[in-house]
Amino acid sequence: MLKSMKKFDYFNYIFLILFSCITLYPFIYVLAGSFNQGTDYMNGGVYLFPRVFSLDNYKMVFNDKRLYYGIQNTVARTVLGTAAGLLFTALVSYGMSRKDLILKKQIYWFNLFTLFFNGGLIPFFLVLKIYGLINSFWVYILPNLYSVFNMIIFANYFREIPEEIHESAVVDGANEFTIFFRIYLPLSKPVMATIALWIGVFHWNSFFDSMIFTTEPKLQTLQLFLVKLIKEASLGQGQANIRVPAHVLNTVSITTVRYAGIIVSSVPILLVYPFVQKYLVKGVMLGSVKG
Amino acid sequence: MKSTILKKYNWAVFFMAMLGVVFLILFNYIPMFGIVIAFKDMDGVINITKALAEKPFVGFKNFISFMNDRKFLDIISNTIGMNVFQLVFSFPAPIIFALLLNEVQHLWVKKTVQTITYFPYFISWVVFGGVVISMLSPDNGIINVVLQNLGIIKEPVSFMANPDYFWSIVTISGIIKGIGWSAVIYLAAIAGIDLALYEAATIDGANRFQRMLYITLPGILSTVVILLLLSISNLLNSSFDQIYMLQNQLNLSRSEVIDTYVYKIGISEMRYSFTTAVGVFKSAIAFILLWGSNMLSKRYLGRGIY
Numbered sequence: 001m002l003k004s005m006k007k008f009d010y011f012n013y014i015f016l017i018l019f020s021c022i023t024l025y026p027f028i029y030v031l032a033g034s035f036n037q038g039t040d041y042m043n044g045g046v047y048l049f050p051r052v053f054s055l056d057n058y059k060m061v062f063n064d065k066r067l068y069y070g071i072q073n074t075v076a077r078t079v080l081g082t083a084a085g086l087l088f089t090a091l092v093s094y095g096m097s098r099k100d101l102i103l104k105k106q107i108y109w110f111n112l113f114t115l116f117f118n119g120g121l122i123p124f125f126l127v128l129k130i131y132g133l134i135n136s137f138w139v140y141i142l143p144n145l146y147s148v149f150n151m152i153i154f155a156n157y158f159r160e161i162p163e164e165i166h167e168s169a170v171v172d173g174a175n176e177f178t179i180f181f182r183i184y185l186p187l188s189k190p191v192m193a194t195i196a197l198w199i200g201v202f203h204w205n206s207f208f209d210s211m212i213f214t215t216e217p218k219l220q221t222l223q224l225f226l227v228k229l230i231k232e233a234s235l236g237q238g239q240a241n242i243r244v245p246a247h248v249l250n251t252v253s254i255t256t257v258r259y260a261g262i263i264v265s266s267v268p269i270l271l272v273y274p275f276v277q278k279y280l281v282k283g284v285m286l287g288s289v290k291g
Numbered sequence: 292m293k294s295t296i297l298k299k300y301n302w303a304v305f306f307m308a309m310l311g312v313v314f315l316i317l318f319n320y321i322p323m324f325g326i327v328i329a330f331k332d333m334d335g336v337i338n339i340t341k342a343l344a345e346k347p348f349v350g351f352k353n354f355i356s357f358m359n360d361r362k363f364l365d366i367i368s369n370t371i372g373m374n375v376f377q378l379v380f381s382f383p384a385p386i387i388f389a390l391l392l393n394e395v396q397h398l399w400v401k402k403t404v405q406t407i408t409y410f411p412y413f414i415s416w417v418v419f420g421g422v423v424i425s426m427l428s429p430d431n432g433i434i435n436v437v438l439q440n441l442g443i444i445k446e447p448v449s450f451m452a453n454p455d456y457f458w459s460i461v462t463i464s465g466i467i468k469g470i471g472w473s474a475v476i477y478l479a480a481i482a483g484i485d486l487a488l489y490e491a492a493t494i495d496g497a498n499r500f501q502r503m504l505y506i507t508l509p510g511i512l513s514t515v516v517i518l519l520l521l522s523i524s525n526l527l528n529s530s531f532d533q534i535y536m537l538q539n540q541l542n543l544s545r546s547e548v549i550d551t552y553v554y555k556i557g558i559s560e561m562r563y564s565f566t567t568a569v570g571v572f573k574s575a576i577a578f579i580l581l582w583g584s585n586m587l588s589k590r591y592l593g594r595g596i597y
Contacts, residue, residue: 123325
């Protein structure tokens with residue numbers, strides 16, 4: 001019996017490590033390609049390290065005006081959208097978590113119903129059109145201010161804070177807003193970090209809203225730029241005026257430029273991920289343990 | 292009388308909760324009423340509010356024209372087909388993964404595997420889809436190189452250009468991207484199992500496989516059932532980002548699903564009523580599926596979502 005368990009352990013470790021390599025490898029493959037000269041890459045054989053090192057692919061990507069619009073919009077929506085969404089959802093959740101909320105049950109059901117039913121894409125699009133949010137930067141911020149899922153996690157966390165703290169603050173003359181901002185928010189840093197990261201990743205990665213709610217290139221996000229770069233048939237299709245030296249244009253290839261685009265648009269996540277991973281996971285535990 | 296009511300209730304707290312309610316009215320409930328568009332003929336109108344008030348009801352005309360659409364069967368079979376693939380392969384994968392990960396005794400191995408496998412979840416489908424396309428490329432894509440070197444294929448295969456491969460590509464890439472993260476919830480459930488059960492079982496002579504089979508699995512069963520019911524109700528929902536990224540003109544016959552179709556026809560061609568009808572059709576079936584599977588689960592497994 002002991003022998004078969006040992007065998008299982010070996011198998012298990014090899015399998016898990018192999019699977020991790022399969023998950024990680026594509027990113028190394030793309031990273032190596034992005035630093036390799038384009039025409040040389042087409043000969044094949046670049047798997048782990050660049051063979052003919054070159055920064056031309058990145059020069060090409062950074063020459064594209066759409067990249068700058070994309071970075072501007074994506075950074076703006078990530079920063080603003082995360083801050084506003086976090087604060088708004090936390091404030092609503094505080095209200096939802098209090099025992100003395102009027103019509104508590106009805107308001108909860110009003111929230112939960114939206115998780116099971118929605119009008120679909122077209123009515124949503126038309127409503128945003130009526131609100132004047134189509135082709136506006138605010139279409140990234142306003143519809144994402146509040147999330148029922150995050151509210152449930154926040155409210156559960158707020159309920160865990162001892163009621164005595166609230167009572168003593170009331171005795172000291174603090175109103176609900178002061179209590180929320182000065183006591184509850186500072187006490188909920190772990191859950192705030194988790195939800196801020198979720199909202200941030202969502203904003204950084206989304207392209208769907210940019211694709212359907214905006215048509216102006218100046219409003220489009222980084223991920224949408226990347227969609228276009230990947231789906232374009234040839235180089236420079238979307239680049240209005242290319243100011244790249246001829247020797248660069250002759251040696252880059254669409255494949256390696258795409259790789260550079262992929263790396264540029266995922267760098268922030270690549271950089272912060274190892275440090276924030278534990279906060280990202282914490283939220284799932286918070287949500288799932290209490291159901 | 293009035294002042295006692297004012298005092299009894301906490302109006303500041305009510306105000307905060309109402310901010311959420313106002314948001315939901317604006318961005319969730321008003322669009323729900325937009326469903327009436329499906330029963331009117333508003334394709335291509337510019338002034339929506341005016342058309343909404345003036346256009347007559349046309350009954351189920353838009354629904355019937357969807358069912359008579361020459362793409363209807365393709366779209367429905369692609370949507371359901373890919374989801375069934377996911378249900379059969381992608382649903383059990385994270386459960387097995389969590390069970391295997393739970394058997395790892397070296398903490399640093401466990402942590403490293405987790406860190407690596409959670410990572411793709413946080414990368415957008417745009418990036419991950421771009422990576423998948425380049426790995427599968429017939430021009431020196433790594434998959435083709437490996438398969439050729441192993442002698443499995445002789446000529447490079449254009450995986451993305453052949454519709455027959457599409458469902459498998461979606462399923463496998465979805466598993467690689469999501470397995471680690473989906474396993475988190477099962478790992479949390481496993482962590483909640485009482486350790487005394489394992490001790491008692493060990494004393495009774497149960498080996499590791501028996502403990503896995505008779506304690507860990509039943510311990511996470513309720514989580515499994517809930518997630519299974521939710522994924523059954525999502526049978527007509529596709530991962531838009533993923534399919535849109537991997538889709539191209541050549542594989543369209545096996546890659547067009549309801550969600551991508553609604554986007555193309557609804558937004559680009561402004562066929563508002565037709566596509567709203569498609570959306571309502573989808574929601575109705577999702578509701579029936581959730582209700583039906585919940586009922587069956589309650590009858591045969593004794594538990595449901597509500």
